[in-house]
Amino acid sequence: MISIALQRRQLLQWVCASAAGLHLPKRAWSQAKFLHAPFGLGVASGSPTHDSVVLWTRLMQLPLQAPDTQGVNVRWEVAHDDKFIRIAQTGQVFAVAQLAYSVHAEVQGLVPDRWYFYRFMVGDAVSSTMRTRTFPAPDAAVSGMRLSYASCQRWEHGYFSAYRHMALENLDLVMFLGDYIYEYPSAGNAVRTNPGGWTLTLDDYRQRYASYKEDADLQSMHAACPWLVTWDDHEVQNDYAGLTVGENGPEVADFAGRRSAAYQAFYEHMPVRASVLTRAVAGMNSGAEMRIYGRSNYGQLASLVMLDARQYKSPQVCTTGGKRGSSVVNPASCSAWYDPARTMLGAEQERWLDNTWRTHQSASWNILGQQSLLGQRDWRPGPEQSLWNDGWDGYSAARTRLIDSARKNTVPNLVVLGGDVHENWVGAIKADYSHAGSKAVGVEFCGTSITSRSSGNSKLAETLAENPHFVFADAQRKGYGVVEITPKQMKTTLRVVSDVTRVDSSIETLAQFSVKQGIAVVEQL
Numbered sequence: 222m223i224s225i226a227l228q229r230r231q232l233l234q235w236v237c238a239s240a241a242g243l244h245l246p247k248r249a250w251s252q253a254k255f256l257h258a259p260f261g262l263g264v265a266s267g268s269p270t271h272d273s274v275v276l277w278t279r280l281m282q283l284p285l286q287a288p289d290t291q292g293v294n295v296r297w298e299v300a301h302d303d304k305f306i307r308i309a310q311t312g313q314v315f316a317v318a319q320l321a322y323s324v325h326a327e328v329q330g331l332v333p334d335r336w337y338f339y340r341f342m343v344g345d346a347v348s349s350t351m352r353t354r355t356f357p358a359p360d361a362a363v364s365g366m367r368l369s370y371a372s373c374q375r376w377e378h379g380y381f382s383a384y385r386h387m388a389l390e391n392l393d394l395v396m397f398l399g400d401y402i403y404e405y406p407s408a409g410n411a412v413r414t415n416p417g418g419w420t421l422t423l424d425d426y427r428q429r430y431a432s433y434k435e436d437a438d439l440q441s442m443h444a445a446c447p448w449l450v451t452w453d454d455h456e457v458q459n460d461y462a463g464l465t466v467g468e469n470g471p472e473v474a475d476f477a478g479r480r481s482a483a484y485q486a487f488y489e490h491m492p493v494r495a496s497v498l499t500r501a502v503a504g505m506n507s508g509a510e511m512r513i514y515g516r517s518n519y520g521q522l523a524s525l526v527m528l529d530a531r532q533y534k535s536p537q538v539c540t541t542g543g544k545r546g547s548s549v550v551n552p553a554s555c556s557a558w559y560d561p562a563r564t565m566l567g568a569e570q571e572r573w574l575d576n577t578w579r580t581h582q583s584a585s586w587n588i589l590g591q592q593s594l595l596g597q598r599d600w601r602p603g604p605e606q607s608l609w610n611d612g613w614d615g616y617s618a619a620r621t622r623l624i625d626s627a628r629k630n631t632v633p634n635l636v637v638l639g640g641d642v643h644e645n646w647v648g649a650i651k652a653d654y655s656h657a658g659s660k661a662v663g664v665e666f667c668g669t670s671i672t673s674r675s676s677g678n679s680k681l682a683e684t685l686a687e688n689p690h691f692v693f694a695d696a697q698r699k700g701y702g703v704v705e706i707t708p709k710q711m712k713t714t715l716r717v718v719s720d721v722t723r724v725d726s727s728i729e730t731l732a733q734f735s736v737k738q739g740i741a742v743v744e745q746l
Contacts, residue, residue: 257282259346262431263440264339266353267448267492269394270517271333271361274353274447277492278341280322281431292317296342297326303338303350316343321427323489333358334520351444354393357520359583364707366519367391370590371701372398372453372640373670376433377408377415379721383671383700384442386716386728390703392446393519396527396590398640399453400673401491402429404470412672412722419470421479426486434490443492450491451513451527453592453641457483460546460611462534468546484511514570516577523706524584526577528591533567537610547611549600555610558617565619574623578630585708585738586634587663593641594667595620597654599687612641624652627662634738635663636711638702642667643675645698645715647734647743648691657689661741666713666734668702669695672721692743698731711736712746 259282268275276297283293293316301307309331316322324341331337334357341348357363369392374381387395406418416432417425433439454461457480461467466476473479488498488511497513514529539555541548552558564571578587593612601607608614627635627650637650645668649661669675675696685694698717705712713734718726733746 255282255344255346259283259343260341260348262434262490263443264341264348264351265443265448265492266339266351266446267450268494269354269356269447269449271356271358271520272331273327273329274331274337274355275492275494276324276326276328276339276341276353277490278324278348279431279434279490280316280324280343283322293322293343295324295326297324297328297339298342299328299331299337299339301335301337303352305338305340305350309337321486321489325493325495327494331355334361334363349444353447356517357522359518359520361520363520363522365705366393366522367703367705368394368396368588369701369703370396370398370638370640370666370668371671372592372668373400373643373673374433374439375400375403375405375408375455375670375673377403377405377411377413378670378674379412379672379699380724380726381436381438381671382721382724382726383716383718383728384436384438386718387701388438388441388445390716392703394446394525395442395448396525396588396638397448397450398590398638398668399451399531399592400455400640400670401450401452401487402426402433403455403673404429404458420483421471421473423482423486426483427489430486430490448492449517449525449527449590450493451529451590451592452487453531456487457531460537461531462536462611463532465536466545468544487511514573516581518581518584521583521585522708523586523588524581526574526587526589528566528574528589529570530565530592533570534565535563535616537615538563540610547609547615549607550610550615551601552606552608552617558615561618563616563618565613565616566623571619571622571626575626575630578626578632582630582633584633586636586706586711587632588704588706589635589637591637591639593639594646594665595623595637595639595650596646596648596665596667596690597651597688598646598684598691600684602683602687624650624662628652632663634711634736635741636704636736637663637665637667638704639665639667640670643670643673644696645669645694645702645731646691647693647713647715647732648688649741649743651690654690661690663741664736664743666702666704669715669717670699671701672699693732693734693745695731700728700731709738711738 404420458467538557650663653659700717715731
């Protein structure tokens with residue numbers, strides 16, 4: 222029997238080989254033919270910096286004479302033009318069976334603030350040509366950028382037509398904020414059939430990602446620009462928190478093992494760096510971290526921080542009936558609600574964020590991408606409260622620490638982007654939500670889902686009245702947000718599809734908002 226320690230060392234070797242195999246020897250079957258196209262899951266780019274980017278793909282077919290137990294040399298090219306006449310860089314990576322023949326080419330030494338074209342080649346197969354870019358140098362003055370934020374794309378609930386329209390938005394970046402896949406086997410009144418049952422094993426998660434990745438509209442958006450990605454709960458299990466089991470679906474004896482499998486599958490299918498997984502190799506099966514939070518600069522214009530509000534999270538408290546998972550709770554009846562030991566981000570990530578805000582003050586705008594709605598949302602009119610215990614409301618002490626860190630470090634022009642709730646919520650981030658006149662520390666745009674269903678607008682007016690720090694909400698329409706940033710102003714446009722159940726859905730603007738530099742106030746245009 223192979224020891225766990227040996228398995229982990231082997232996984233570390235596979236990851237390093239697959240990411241850094243720039244001078245691997247060619248196999249005899251490097252020029253072999255394929256029975257089917259190997260790039261059926263598309264290609265993607267992500268984790269951009271001013272001089273590097275990750276190029277991703279996963280081979281779905283091997284050369285006809287390639288043994289399944291061996292790896293495959295995959296060649297890549299990066300060029301200044303889509304005809305690949307002016308080649309910028311070329312290289313090889315090693316795709317191994319142990320990582321589902323996924324490819325993560327970490328291309329270094331690129332020119333800052335430059336658009337590139339790239340493609341993969343293996344045997345006689347060539348992928349489609351895609352486009353990516355580097356960020357401006359950290360000290361560069363930048364006139365503007367366009368990014369989109371999105372989350373929550375449940376296959377059974379609709380078509381990913383929003384991405385077809387997003388691909389035409391002329392974006393520099395997509396920030397994906399969680400729930401890239403869903404672990405469920407089906408849904409009531411499903412728009413399209415989800416292949417497979419519950420996702421429980423590594424093979425299950427791989428198959429689920431593959432089914433999503435085959436979507437043409439999703440592929441088109443990955444082809445348009447690089448992505449920054451984080452996860453939420455459905456990449457593993459609904460409402461899980463850290464190493465605490467969530468709710469829904471079959472019981473598994475080893476939840477840490479299930480989470481480990483889900484995290485590995487996430488790595489295998491996302492354009493993230495090998496360092497994300499190598500931090501976890503030493504003990505992923507026993508719950509060691511897979512570090513996905515981080516920061517990057519878009520010149521002097523914007524600091525982009527992506528958080529992980531799921532892996533280190535304390536369990537939800539006072540869920541109705543003592544069940545696992547989430548529910549709405551009256552904090553007055555929950556003694557553990559305000560416990561300062563409870564955390565959303567974990568102590569180490571909290572310290573990292575505080576240090577990041579203290580030591581990086583050069584950007585005009587500070588964009589914080591994270592999983593959920595930060596601002597308090599009270600569902601019950603009147604003096605008593607009804608708050609959701611899985612979001613930031615259920616971790617009020619942790620939220621206070623985050624906001625106090627932003628205040629203490631005088632973080633300029635803080636903009637928080639979120640997802641998870643399947644609804645659009647726009648408003649101010651308050652220093653103290655218990656006082657109506659509390660100072661605004663920043664602004665918030667929590668986005669709707671790509672497809673995942675929501676409750677509708679029947680009670681929206683009274684909820685907005687109970688939460689005046691929000692200036693706009695919509696609990697019906699599906700789509701994404703587009704943020705256009707200049708040194709003096711930020712404009713956010715909420716884009717929604719006409720009918721998520723139709724492949725040919727059209728797109729329209731639901732609302733637009735402006736935030737002026739130095740003023741934490743959202744104005745609807």
